[in-house]
Amino acid sequence: MAEYVFRTPDIGEGVAEVEIVAWHVKPGETVAEDQPLVDLMTDKATVEITSPVDGKLVSTAGEPGAKAAVGSVLAVLEVGAEAATSTPAAAPEPTRAVEAPVAAAPPAPAPAPVATAAPAAVAPALVARAPGAAPLASPAVRRRAQQLGVRLQFVPATGPAGRVTREDLDRFVAAGETVAAPAAAPAVRTGVEEVKVIGLRRQIAERMSEAKRRIPHFSYIEEVDVTELERLRGELNAQAADRPRLTLLPFLIRAVTRTLPRYPQINATYDDEAGVVRRHAAVHLGLATQTPTGLVVPVLRHAEALDLWAAATEIARLASACRAGKATRDELSGSTITLTSLGPLGGLATTPVINRPEVAILGPNKIVERPVVVGGQVVVRKMMNLSSSFDHRVVDGWDAAEFIQAIKRLLETPALLFVEAR
Template identity: 60%
Template sequence: MGQYTIKMPDIGEGIAEVELVEWRVRPGDAVAEDQVLADVMTDKATVEIPSPVAGTVLELGGQPGELMAVGAELIRLEVQGEGNVKAQAVAAASAAGAREAMVSREGAPALPPADKGSGAPRSVQPANPVPAATAQPIQRAPGERPIASPAVRSRAWELGIELRFVHGSGPAGRITHEDLDVYLASRGQSSVASRPESAWAQRHGEEAIPVIGLRRRIAQKMQEAKRRIPHFSYVEEVDVTELEALRAALNKRYAAGRGKLTLLPLLARAVVLAVADFPQMNARFDDDAGVVTRHAPVHLGMATQTDAGLLVPVIRHAEALDPWACAREIARLAQAARDGKASRDELGGSTLTISSLGPLGGIVTTPVINHPEVAIIGVNRIVERPVLRGGAVVARQLMNLSSSFDHRVVDGMEAAQFIQAIRALLETPALLFVE
């Protein structure tokens, strides 16, 4: 038997380091060739790291949230044959492990071996982690931070579970959905019972949530956008009664063969047509070089909420898509983003972005521009309200467009004219189908 070290691969695009987001294996696990070992994140997307060989996991080279340099040791496996680690190095590591065990038995803390690839201490996971099926409720020390994904935290809140009492069976003590199930089973009572007995009881404690992975990237990107771009917003009310009637008629006639239309592909078409008269909106601003690049193709970013956070998949050449083709592409990209399968190319290169919160869209929003773009179109929810038309009060379906612009390259008058052009197209939807 030998040992095989897998190092952080060069993912390309000149990337020197990546963030370790999640381990897919634990020490002691058997690994097949091409099995995914870990998820890492670049500036653009999450990338899966597969194993080039089969073996058994001996040691993990980092903890979720750590930045790892390309070429640093990612994971070490025990494999059939000689492996790629010299026998002398294996013997030295074994001797070091024996010394650490001896020191540990004598009462001193055992320290993990240093990562020679990165020069930083390596986080070593326990060789025999506690299986989730035998995990028991625990009480964490004050200040100890339970590690869990946003989806697990959300589910724990819905179930009324305090994560500080839950044993984490994942890497570095990460709490999984299975751990929540085990906690509920071991508690032997309904989730409702975990809530305070009185609605007026005091609550104590706090929870510190590490900002890692996609959430860290979102935070950095939003901070950069607000720091570098002087935003201004423009809000206009749009009567979408006729648009909604047309959409319903098209769906009734064509849904079986072409698929259903939502509002977004029709809005995308209006944006594409308006951009023809306002090319300065379909642009990217390199403020370091002082150059605004106007783009002929409309690569439309579509802000999409996922369990991990906000992603912006890109509809390539939206100007060449009819509403049904655009609807299919929106659905495909949104599903790929939510499943974590969107490629780097699908998550970059947009020239103008649409942001929509659907039925939760509120009355007014102030969307943040997707740097280095110069404009973003925000869609608010549709509401039915009484409107005075021709001296009579009638019910109409109204929606606000809340859009933001880079004031360095877009003037207020231009922004208003652009949104008014979109409004005219949406309020007279037949124009969407006229070249």
């Protein structure tokens, strides 16, 4: 028998370390050549690594969540005829978060025992209550009836003017009359679930912390009337039913790509360690996308060269790849500016966090119909806020405001989206 030392491979240019996401084989199990061995993550892209040889897994570098430097020992396998002929073990089920034991909720307190009124020698006279009339009772009697789960309208009253007395209530309960079931007390919840921050969630946490620590953000929010844009979008979708359905994003992308050439400092990345701002001619647009495992940012490359339907098609393809966990590292890196959208949940305004090393991020909020004044008349229009954040080290407030105002003009007069500027 011999040992085969498998070292952490270099799975991307400039990558110094990777994170172990999941092992497909446990120590002691056999594995065949090219069988999935481990998933590694770098730059939000998860790469499946296969075994280079047939053998038995002897040891691994660490549990999921551990970091491994490129070139370090990742796994040790025992190779040889005996190990090679062993039956490969099935991949284990994905590790699931262990839920902390939850203590059973204490039983709801039983109603206090009801003191039975001593039987009177002569039954008190009942006072008739008009049908549908609300029962009369003191606050103390009402509170006691509520505790017992009794509806006072069913309790015969002997008090003045048909008032339900405490004795009436006790007599009603002692007689075993039907009462409404008391409302169940809310169950007490206990227990604490500990969730280890690893994988994509750790990548997001580290990137957001670094962005907020190093970038002096400032946000700018502008109101946009998208009534005409929504009318145009509806017409295009109705006339081109065989083509991809257009959402707001392709129009916003077109507005952004038409405007950026006048503001090159916004379509830029800032290497603050080297003190260099790189202004990009191409618009590689990051699209913040929510997935079951967290937020990722696939890149719509050369967005400036895409028409509305080509952009819609590529947006759908990238979103599908991300949610299926099949986006490649190249599809998740290299953006120059980012769009983030919560869709129908967009809220009134947001203050998005810049995707470092970029210097700007834009986020449309939800579209709502509301009254606005147009030409001295109050009319109902479809309105949307456009939120944005900028790196104040690179982008001045005046330039940011002009940039957003230019996008607003294109969205409010959508014909200008398709007219070449002179």
